[in-house]
Amino acid sequence: MTAASPAVPARKGAALGWLRRLGTPKIIIILVVAGVIGYLALVPLYYLIWGTFFDANGFTLGGFARAYGDPRVGGMIGNSLWFAVGAAVLSLCVGTALAYLNVRTDVPFKGLFFAASIIPLIIPGILYTIAWIFLASPDIGLLNKVIEPIFGPGFLDVFTVWGMVWVEGLHLSPIVFLLMVAAFRSMDPSLEESALMSGASRWQVFRRITVPLTRPAIVAAVLVMVVRSLESFEVPALLGLQNGIYVFTSRIYFVLRSYPPDLAAAGALAVGLLVLAVIGVAISNLVGRSGKTYQTVTGKGFRPRPMELGKWRPVMGGAIVLYFFLTVVGPLLVLLYTSLLKFYQAPSTEAFASMSLDNYRELFHISDATTALRNSLVLGLGSATLVMVLMAVGAWIVVRSRIPGRQLVDHFSFVPLVIPGLVLGLALSFVYLRSPVPIYGTIFILLIAYCTRYMPYGMRYAVTSMHQISAELEESAQVSGASWWQTFRRVLLPLLSPGLLAGWIYILVVSFRELSSSILLYSPGNEVLSILIFEQYENGQFTVLAALGVVMVLTLAVLVIIAYKLGAKVGLRQD
Amino acid sequence: MLRINNLVKTFDGERRRRSSRASAPREARVFAVNDVNFTVENGQLFTLLGPSGCGKTTTLRSIAGLERPDSGTIEVGGRVLFSSSEGKKSVNIPANERGLGMVFQSYAIWPHMSVFDNVAFPLQVKKRGDRVSRKEISERVMRVLDTMELAALADRQATKLSGGQQQRLALARALVIEPPLLLLDEPLSNLDAKLRESLRYELKRVQRELGITSVYVTHDQVEALALSNSIAVMRDGNVVQLGRPREIYENPNCRFVAEFIGTSNFLSGNVVAKDGDRYTVDTADGQLVLDSAAALPIGTDVIVSVRPEAVEVSTTSRAGEVPNEWKGTVLTRAYLGDSLDHVVGLGKHELRTRGNPSTSIEPGTTVYLRMDPAKLVLVPVD
Numbered sequence: 025m026t027a028a029s030p031a032v033p034a035r036k037g038a039a040l041g042w043l044r045r046l047g048t049p050k051i052i053i054i055l056v057v058a059g060v061i062g063y064l065a066l067v068p069l070y071y072l073i074w075g076t077f078f079d080a081n082g083f084t085l086g087g088f089a090r091a092y093g094d095p096r097v098g099g100m101i102g103n104s105l106w107f108a109v110g111a112a113v114l115s116l117c118v119g120t121a122l123a124y125l126n127v128r129t130d131v132p133f134k135g136l137f138f139a140a141s142i143i144p145l146i147i148p149g150i151l152y153t154i155a156w157i158f159l160a161s162p163d164i165g166l167l168n169k170v171i172e173p174i175f176g177p178g179f180l181d182v183f184t185v186w187g188m189v190w191v192e193g194l195h196l197s198p199i200v201f202l203l204m205v206a207a208f209r210s211m212d213p214s215l216e217e218s219a220l221m222s223g224a225s226r227w228q229v230f231r232r233i234t235v236p237l238t239r240p241a242i243v244a245a246v247l248v249m250v251v252r253s254l255e256s257f258e259v260p261a262l263l264g265l266q267n268g269i270y271v272f273t274s275r276i277y278f279v280l281r282s283y284p285p286d287l288a289a290a291g292a293l294a295v296g297l298l299v300l301a302v303i304g305v306a307i308s309n310l311v312g313r314s315g316k317t318y319q320t321v322t323g324k325g326f327r328p329r330p331m332e333l334g335k336w337r338p339v340m341g342g343a344i345v346l347y348f349f350l351t352v353v354g355p356l357l358v359l360l361y362t363s364l365l366k367f368y369q370a371p372s373t374e375a376f377a378s379m380s381l382d383n384y385r386e387l388f389h390i391s392d393a394t395t396a397l398r399n400s401l402v403l404g405l406g407s408a409t410l411v412m413v414l415m416a417v418g419a420w421i422v423v424r425s426r427i428p429g430r431q432l433v434d435h436f437s438f439v440p441l442v443i444p445g446l447v448l449g450l451a452l453s454f455v456y457l458r459s460p461v462p463i464y465g466t467i468f469i470l471l472i473a474y475c476t477r478y479m480p481y482g483m484r485y486a487v488t489s490m491h492q493i494s495a496e497l498e499e500s501a502q503v504s505g506a507s508w509w510q511t512f513r514r515v516l517l518p519l520l521s522p523g524l525l526a527g528w529i530y531i532l533v534v535s536f537r538e539l540s541s542s543i544l545l546y547s548p549g550n551e552v553l554s555i556l557i558f559e560q561y562e563n564g565q566f567t568v569l570a571a572l573g574v575v576m577v578l579t580l581a582v583l584v585i586i587a588y589k590l591g592a593k594v595g596l597r598q599d
Numbered sequence: 600m601l602r603i604n605n606l607v608k609t610f611d612g613e614r615r616r617r618s619s620r621a622s623a624p625r626e627a628r629v630f631a632v633n634d635v636n637f638t639v640e641n642g643q644l645f646t647l648l649g650p651s652g653c654g655k656t657t658t659l660r661s662i663a664g665l666e667r668p669d670s671g672t673i674e675v676g677g678r679v680l681f682s683s684s685e686g687k688k689s690v691n692i693p694a695n696e697r698g699l700g701m702v703f704q705s706y707a708i709w710p711h712m713s714v715f716d717n718v719a720f721p722l723q724v725k726k727r728g729d730r731v732s733r734k735e736i737s738e739r740v741m742r743v744l745d746t747m748e749l750a751a752l753a754d755r756q757a758t759k760l761s762g763g764q765q766q767r768l769a770l771a772r773a774l775v776i777e778p779p780l781l782l783l784d785e786p787l788s789n790l791d792a793k794l795r796e797s798l799r800y801e802l803k804r805v806q807r808e809l810g811i812t813s814v815y816v817t818h819d820q821v822e823a824l825a826l827s828n829s830i831a832v833m834r835d836g837n838v839v840q841l842g843r844p845r846e847i848y849e850n851p852n853c854r855f856v857a858e859f860i861g862t863s864n865f866l867s868g869n870v871v872a873k874d875g876d877r878y879t880v881d882t883a884d885g886q887l888v889l890d891s892a893a894a895l896p897i898g899t900d901v902i903v904s905v906r907p908e909a910v911e912v913s914t915t916s917r918a919g920e921v922p923n924e925w926k927g928t929v930l931t932r933a934y935l936g937d938s939l940d941h942v943v944g945l946g947k948h949e950l951r952t953r954g955n956p957s958t959s960i961e962p963g964t965t966v967y968l969r970m971d972p973a974k975l976v977l978v979p980v981d
Contacts, residue, residue, distance in 0.1 A: 217665050218707035218769075220694045222721035223776065229695075232720070236711045 050508040054425070057417040058433050064476045065439040068451035072298075075454040076291030087288025091279070092296075096270065103264070104254060104271040104300075107188050111256075112249035114193025118347070119200025120242065124234075125340060126201075127208040130330040132341040136348045141198045143352050146580040148537030149195060149258040150554055151573045154561055155355035156182055156191045157262065158362055166358060169370045183266045192259045194351050196252060200245050207241035208234075226331065240311055247308035251301050255444035257540035262561065272297040273446045273540065280450070280544065287454070294447040305442045356577070362570035383571035393572060395549070396556040399467060400536055403552060407474035408531040411482035412524045414475075416517065419486035424495065437483040440476050445540030448473060453544055465547040473541040478531045485530065489523025490516075529587040536580060600812045601639040601662070601780055606671035608632040608657055608836075631657040632668065633836035640828075642810040644803075648823040649833035650859065655816045656784060658833075662814060663701050663782055664694030675699070676779045700773030701782040704789065706765045708757045714768055715740055715753040721776045739775060746805070747771040763794050770805065781806075781813040787822060799825055820860045824848060832856050854978050857904040864905040864950050867980075870897050878977060884945040888922045889975035902978045907953035909974035912941055914960065916967045923970040929962050943968060 076087050091097070122140075125131040147155075159167045162178030171179055181187060215237065219229045235242075260274040270278065272293055279290045333340055362368060364379040387393045415437070421427060422434040440448065452473050456464040463469050493516065501511040517524075539554040546555050553576050560569040608631045632654040639645040647655035660666035661681070662673055670683040680697055682690040709717055722736045731739070744750045747767040752760065760768060766786060773781060786802070787795045803826050806813055817823055823830050824844045831841045832855075840852045851857035854865060868882035876890050880903055887903055895901065918924050927943040927950065939956040942949050943966060950968065960966060 212705055212707060214703040214705050214707035215709060217663075217694070218701065218703055218772070219709075219720065219724075220665070221663060221697075221699060221701040222724060222772065223695050223698065223726075224720070224724035225695055228724050232724075233709060237709075 048508070053417060053509075054421055054427070057414055058421060060414060061418055061433055061436050061479065064472070064479060065436040068448060068455055068476065069439070069443070071454040071458070072291055072294060072447070072451035075451075076288055076295055079288060084288070087286070087290075087292040090286060091289040091292035100270045100272070100275050103185055103269055106185055107192070107260065107264075107271055108250045108253035110185070110189035111192035111196060111253040112246050114189060115196035115200045115249050116242065116246050118193070118197040119202075119245070120204045122197070122201045122344075122347070123204035123208055124230075125344070127205055128331055129333050129340070130337065131333060131344060132337065133344050133348075136344055137201070140348055140352055141201055142584055144195055144198050145533055145584055146577055147195075147355060148539070148554060148576065148580075149256065150262070150537075150539055150557055150561075151359065151577065152195050152355055153191055153258050153262045154557070154566075154569065154573070155358050156187075158358045158368075158566075159354060160187065164368060164370075166370060183263050183269075185264075185269055188259050188263045188269070191263065192253050192256055195259075196249050197351070199252075200249060203241060203245045203248075204238070207238045211237055243311045244308045247304045247311070251304040251308075251442075254297060254300055254304070255446070255540070257446050257543065272300075273444065276446055276450065277543065287450075290450055291454070294444075294450050297444055298442070298447055301442045301444055359570045359573050359577070362567055363574050365567050368566045383567050384575075386568055387571055387575065390568070392551060392556055396551045396553045397575075399470075399550060400553040403467065403470055403474055404532045404535045406471055407478060407535050408528045410471075410475050411478050411531055412486070412528045415479065415482035415486040415527070416520060416524055417512075418483055419490040419520075420512065420516065422483075423487060423490040424498065434483070434487075438480045440478075441480040443477075445477060445538070446544065448477060449541035449544030452476075452541070465550075467550045469545050470542055470550065470552065473545055474531075474535045474538060477538070477541060478535060481530060481534070482527050485523050485527025486520065489520045492523075493519050526587065529583065533580060533583050533587065536576070536583070600641045600643075600676055601645070601814065602672070602674040603635060603637050603658070603662070604672045604674075606632050606635040606658065606661060606668050606673070608654075608661060608666065608668045630654075630836040632661065635671075635833075635836070635838055637831055637838065637841060639812055639814060641812055643828040644806050644813045644815055644826055646815045646817060646823045646827040646830045647833055648817060648820060648830050648859075650818055652835075653833040654836040655818075655833050657836075659782055659784055659814060659816045662780075663699060664692060664697050667691060698776065698778055699780050699782055700776065700778035702766075702769045702773050702784065702786045704785045706769040706786075706789070708760070708765050708768055708772075710756075710758045712757055713753070714744070714749060714755050714757055714760070717757050717768060718744060718772045718775050721772065725776075743771045743775045746774075762790050763798055766790065766798060767801075770802070774809070774811070779812065781811050783813060783815045785817055786815075788817070788819070795822075802826065824860070832859065834859075849974075850976060851904065851978060854902055854904070854980075857976065857978055862907060862951065864907065864910075864948075865978075866903045866905065866948065868901055868903055870895055870899045870901060873897055877972070880977070883947040885925050887970065887972075887975060889972045889977060891977035893977055893979070895977070895979070900980050902980055904976040904978050905950065905970060906974065906976075907940065907951045908938075909970060910950065910952040910954075911969040911971075912943065912952050912954060912958060912960065913967050913969065914964065917969065918967075921969055922972055923975075925968045925970075927966055927968055929960050929964050929966055931962055932959060934959070941966075 077083055077085070079086065094100075122137060126134060126137045157165070159165050160180040160182040162168060162181045162183070165180055165182065168178055168180050182191065211234075216229050216233055219233045220226075224232065254272060257273045257277070260269070260271045261277060263269075264271060264274050265278070276290050276293045276297070279286055279293065361371070363383050364381070365375060366378050366380070366382070369375050418433055418437055421430050443451070452469060453464065456469055463472070497515055497519065498511055501515045502508075506514065537554055538552070539558065542552055542555050543558065546552065551559070553572070557569055557572055557576075560566075560572070610629045610631050635654070635658055637645070647658055649655050657666055661668045662675075664680065668681060668683070671681070672679065672684060673681040675697075679690050680692045709720070712720070718740045719736050722731055722739060725731065741750060741753065744753055747770060749764065749767055749771060752764065757765070757768065766789075769786070783802075787798055790798060799822060806826075815823075815826060824847075827844055829841065829843055830847050831838045832847060833839065834855055840847060840856045842850075847856065848860055851860065857863045857865070866882045866884065866887070868880040868887070870878055871881045871886075872879035873895075876892060878889055878891055878895070880887050880889065880901060882903065889903065912929075916924065916926075925945060927945045930942045930944045930949060932942070933940045934956060937956070938953050939959055941952045941954070941960060943952060945968075952968065
């Protein structure tokens with residue numbers, strides 16, 4: 025602009041320029057994506073707080089008074105912590121021991137570790153819990169029948185806090201295993217070898233070198249497991265409610281199911297649970313950050329010689345097989361067994377004689393079953409696609425752009441990670457009960473819930489792959505004359521696609537098993553698979569439920585195998 | 600002091616894949632170390648030198664007890680650490696009972712301990728009977744830290760040390776138990792060039808002063824030549840040449856050693872005459888006379904190794920006065936600071952020469968190359 029230009033048109037020109045710049049596809053796309061991420065993350069929280077603290081008369085603590093004034097609340101909090109800490113400690117001990125054996129010793133059956141590590145992905149928590157009811161319920165548990173001659177009837181009782189700890193801890197142990205395998209593998213083996221050369225015994229090396237160096241990973245794993253157990257809904261709902269053992273999640277569910285539902289009290293409980301979860305995640309992040317100073321540079325990455333177990337090798341091998349049977353074979357077999365029966369009974373010649381595929385045939389005739397399968401598929405595909413598309417752009421904003429406040433997009437996308445599923449379900453029902461848009465009671469509310477819950481995972485997959493793509497590839501496209509959108513579509517997306525696909529499949533798999541958000545948001549006709557199983561359990565239709573469960577496990581197994589073929593990092597890769 | 604006999608180690612992967620390795624045909628096995636023998640005298644620094652994958656580190660780790668050889672014997676100071684000899688009972692003392700000192704390539708400094716604790720650890724984990732008092736531990740740790748000039752940093756967190764300090768700390772930790780044998784696994788390879796050179800002399804000084812018998816693994820020929828009393832050059836699991844540094848450099852026994860240690864020109868030729876130790880060899884670019892102790896009959900195909908610094912470049916001819924004068928044309932030259940290289944084109948080949956930077960000759964100039972018969976090496980064709 026030259027000095028001779030008249031002042032007013034100049035200002036007009038500048039304004040138009042601004043508009044034109046704001047109107048580019050780049051800006052519009054970025055604003056929409058950032059807006060959606062912010063909306064999904066923050067609005068439910070806002071309404072949760074609002075619905076908890078405000079009623080028709082303004083600010084109130086009535087919900088809190090009703091929720092925490094109950095005389096049983098002390099027991100509830102005690103049970104929550106007992107359950108969460110117990111399950112975390114059990115999963116930590118089992119998972120860490122397995123990881124150490126797998127990475128550092130010549131223990132046999134290493135292939136089984138691999139199979140066990142993907143179990144939490146293919147057996148949803150609800151099926152796992154029901155399988156354990158079939159195994160260790162005092163009345164009908166198969167294990168109880170087996171040991172009855174020695175210990176008397178009903179020796180094992182899964183409907184106790186210890187039973188809950190056992191089931192949750194076993195279900196979580198493969199996750200700890202994966203975390204600890206990564207920790208043990210990232211440790212320079214010469215740190216242990218040099219201690220050995222210094223004359224330390226294996227036990228001294230483990231106690232004075234291995235454990236202190238993996239402590240950050242151990243602490244982080246414990247906290248993550250505590251938070252996950254606190255958020256767990258399936259186990260406390262199915263095992264605890266029977267004997268009146270309440271934890272936060274089952275209490276919230278109970279409060280909402282009683283008539284009339286006390287939304288404010290449920291909100292108050294949800295806020296309490298949320299605070300505990302945030303504290304746990306915050307501490308584990310803090311520990312994780314301080315743990316970075318221990319990261320050591322490896323020399324030439326010599327594969328450490330696996331420690332020879334000697335005479336302990338068969339003992340450890342036996343323990344591994346036992347673990348595999350407890351976590352994988354037992355639950356799967358009992359589901360399969362039940363699915364073939366006419367009515368639930370202990371194994372006997374008559375039971376085996378009466379076996380048929382009737383339950384599977386019946387599945388086709390239950391209209392709910394096909395609807396639920398379709399809903400689960402539609403929701404899985406829909407949420408996976410939406411999340412990955414949004415997060416591809418979100419990751420670009422976070423990693424590549426220089427837009428001020430881009431870190432906020434990152435933070436917002438991770439907010440749902442600390443929101444327990446049940447709390448999210450409650451918060452979303454607060455939002456859309458009040459919303460004029462008719463979403464409540466449709467399948468869309470479930471879609472929103474899934475997109476919110478799995479946004480953090482999508483972001484992590486997208487950001488990781490974005491980091492692997494050199495900025496120069498993008499810059500050279502720009503220099504070649506491509507616009508932002510052309511660069512994104514023709515250079516970035518193709519390069520990102522393996523990572524995005526991996527994330528897509530992961531979300532598809534986990535959304536298939538979602539229960540804790542759905543349980544508060546579904547409406548008749550909009551059931552998903554996990555809800556249907558929950559309903560059938562409550563109606564006592566064990567055999568049909570088991571057949572449905574087998575179908576679900578098979579579907580998930582196929583999905584997980586596809587994910588492996590595509591190179592997604594789910595579970596452990598044996599090299 | 601250290602005796603290694605017939606050490607054999609096949610690769611782990613191969614071993615696991617085959618159900619019984621003894622029955623597998625010898626040729627089918629992949630050897631990491633194949634029948635290695637050597638002895639190290641008291642107080643000597645012995646170097647295993649070779650390219651990556653030659654088996655040098657596997658040999659060292661077998662001595663340390665971190666790797667279990669398939670067969671052979673390892674003896675330190677008369678004590679059998681490993682023996683697979685048939686008939687007698689096989690011996691394999693675990694690494695933590697061998698009492699050797701070792702410096703790892705990555706130093707393996709424990710990041711969760713202070714400098715002092717890192718060095719004290721080997722003393723603290725001694726068996727109950729041999730354990731020393733807290734006071735003595737402290738004294739011994741401080742003494743060795745003093746030797747390594749780390750005493751002032753004793754309380755510092757180990758990760759806060761610089762690369763050179765970490766290297767000295769690793770050495771201090773290895774030496775604190777006063778081991779009979781010190782094992783060094785490429786201890787200088789993680790340092791930058793300048794520091795590497797100063798620490799190389801430092802290492803040599805400590806080793807010579809303490810008179811500690813050492814086995815040193817490296818792929819860096821300069822390091823090997825500067826530090827060692829003797830060197831074993833390894834290739835594909837075998838020791839190809841064993842000798843003092845000067846022998847290895849000046850009299851490589853095969854093309855591999857000549858190529859691996861220093862740079863060399865190789866001229867292939869044929870022995871045409873022999874008079875005692877003086878050989879006459881015909882090459883594509885002319886005749887050479889040279890001295891060699893090898894007993895090769897007339898007519899043998901050979902390779903003549905010509906070190907660049909063994910070639911004198913001159914613009915004037917002295918033909919008739921000295922043997923081995925060839926005529927050529929300078930193709931390129933490269934100034935390297937402390938030396939100057941000329942690449943000289945001969946009839947068929949090019950010859951790299953290295954000399955004092957004061958002699959710099961314009962490319963295109965006709966020059967005369969003179970090679971001292973005593974500095975030419977006759978290498979048998981492999």
